Amino acid sequence: MNPSPSPAAAPAMSSLRQRYGERYRWYLLISVMVGTMASIMSSTVVNVAIPGLSHHFSLDQGRAQWVSSGFMVAMTVSMLTTPWLLGRFGYRRTYVGTMLLLLGGGIVGGLSPNFSLVLLARVAEGLAAGVVQPIPAIIILRAFEPHEQGRASGLFGMGVVLAPAVGPSIGGVLVDLFGWRSIFYMVVPFCLLSLWLAYKFVPTTAPGGVTAERSSRLDWLGLALATTGTLCLLNGLVELRAGAPWHSALLLMGALAALIAFIAWQKRLAGAGGSPLMNLSLFGYRQFAMGSIVAFIYGTALFGSTYLLPVYMQVALQLSASYVGSILLPAGIVLAMTIAGVGRLADRQPTWLLVSIGLALLAASFALMIVLRLDSPIWPLVLFAVIGRIGLGFILPSLNLGSMRPLPKALIPQGASGINFVRMLGGAAGVSLCAVVLEWRLAAHGDSLANPATSAARLAAFDEVFMLLAGLCALAICAAWQLRPTKAPEPDPAVPPRPTR
Incomplete structure (x- = not known):
């Protein structure tokens, strides 16, 4: 209700x-x-x-x-x-x-x-x-x-x-x-x-x-299923990192089973006139459905890179922790300035275009990392980090607006919680994904993070993980293009549209 x-x-x-x-x-x-x-x-x-x-x-x-x-x-x-x-x-x-x-x-x-x-x-x-x-x-x-x-x-x-x-x-x-x-x-x-x-x-x-x-009553069963699925997903990825594939497979299968049960229960509860934890009619709006896909991939790339970049700088490039902080500081300042400027643009320009530009810049910042070598100067690293933060600045103010503007006012709270949930789920998975792929590629190149010395092979392993993140961002651009508004508003079978106040 x-x-x-x-x-x-x-x-x-x-x-x-x-x-x-x-x-x-x-x-x-x-x-x-x-x-x-x-x-x-x-x-x-x-x-x-x-x-x-x-x-x-x-x-x-x-x-x-x-x-x-x-x-x-x-x-x-x-x-x-x-x-x-x-x-x-x-x-x-x-x-x-x-x-x-x-x-x-x-x-x-x-x-x-x-x-x-x-x-x-x-x-x-x-x-x-x-x-x-x-x-x-x-x-x-x-x-x-x-x-x-x-x-x-x-x-x-x-x-x-x-x-x-x-x-x-x-x-x-x-x-x-x-x-x-x-x-x-x-x-x-x-x-x-x-x-x-x-x-x-x-x-x-x-x-x-x-x-x-x-x-209305809280959907406790839906909450229990969502909690179980999230715990199974995160622990399954942790077990994969720890080298326990069978434990990981069981937990990931449990996460999938919880997801299927959650969707079935939400449909049944909504059909009975109850108040489901997540109103699945949200995904009947094309812009919201595509925005959710972008949010999940964006969360994966953002949180994954937040883990990967400091590790790359310290373990692959052998930079000190304090030096890493000083390198990322200009990017943080640029991010704050970009968000303020793009926020004003979002009032005049299509949000799908701003999100697509942001994802393209983010993908470029990851792909450019492969040109760095052990003897490279620091300024390209600073530049690539700044490009990535400019991309984030384009995405942050625009994604929620582009996804939720078509929703009736009665569905906006459900939409906001749903898209934040999807983004955080992608982010939680992104850290483990980057760690698992990094360890796999290091082993393939005959290296390990336990080795105190760095090498060109170690950089190659990191480069492959950065290219994975670039590919994910490029994939998200395909969904971002679907944020373009339709000519006529799509009807919601559960909640009738309300006039704008």
Whole structure:
């Protein structure tokens, strides 16, 4: 069952507009941007603390890695619950609840006397991060007029990029000065600020006049199937990396079985008039279906390259960690500037064209890596990283807009959570995919990462993985071209179109 308009919903927004004027929608966007930055920071900055945490609790690599993996699984799955939470409790209560959970996870993680409590705190943070991340896209599509949505996406994207860019650097300083526990406290000031902004600017209902739907029930079976499938997929890929093909095959078959059961259950629940976790009628919209394919491949390439590039620079090119950070800094600055500019372009240019340009640039940045050799200067590496970040800057503000603009307003929350879920699932798989292919190609070239010396054969193995990522991006361009709007809107059999407010 989808939320429906209510006469009580409009005053919740109109009173805030009257109080704060025409700029209110920007205040609302900044309010949720702060919370999203906190959630993204909590996902990336903890990697800096893993060595100290492992030493403190005497953990092996496998157990320590669950600090990141537990967060990732919880965040990926909880994204599917965002539409139900918004419909059941309204925007302010949902947003405040996620910020309190993120705040509690940070405090408990920093005070934890044992690793089990640290892991529980990380799962709690992941749950909060997953729920909050689709909310800004929903607000942009509901609170902003079509000609302002690109600029709003650019502003939001530029702010969110700062979190993973600045967070690890600040985190490294905190770990050196105060130890690994200080990493968990980094989210505290952001959460407190976001709570203050929420009570000031976030409406109790939703932008666009949708009220809370108290009678709906959460699809617990669908959530259990999605969780099982995600866990099987990620653990199957980890087992593949560990050289256990039979264990990996069983887990990946379990992931496939969970996917089939999930789709069957969602169809059955929707047919019975219930509220499925994912409204499969979304994929009846060609632009959304193609956007989901782009999001999955984009997530695979983005997260895979985030793992691969630092490893390449340190292990293949023998650069120091601090040098790697300085090389990637110009690319981060260019990314923030590109997002701001492309956001304005998205209000005037077709989003499918901007996404296609971004994917082409991203593919080119990966393909160009093969020209580098052990004696190559550093500037081409910096240039290729900048080209890739310009590509990301074209994709980030445009993909959600191009995928979800055709959806009726009642389906926008489902669309935002669905496309974020697909992107994160692709990202989680991308890291393992790159690691597995890299180890395979290193073995084929007679090398191993355990060997401290680098060689031309090692560079050749990395080059082949970069070409794989370039090929994935080129494949995504084919789907991106299908983001072009149709001449007539496609009907939704489950949700009748509503007039634009």
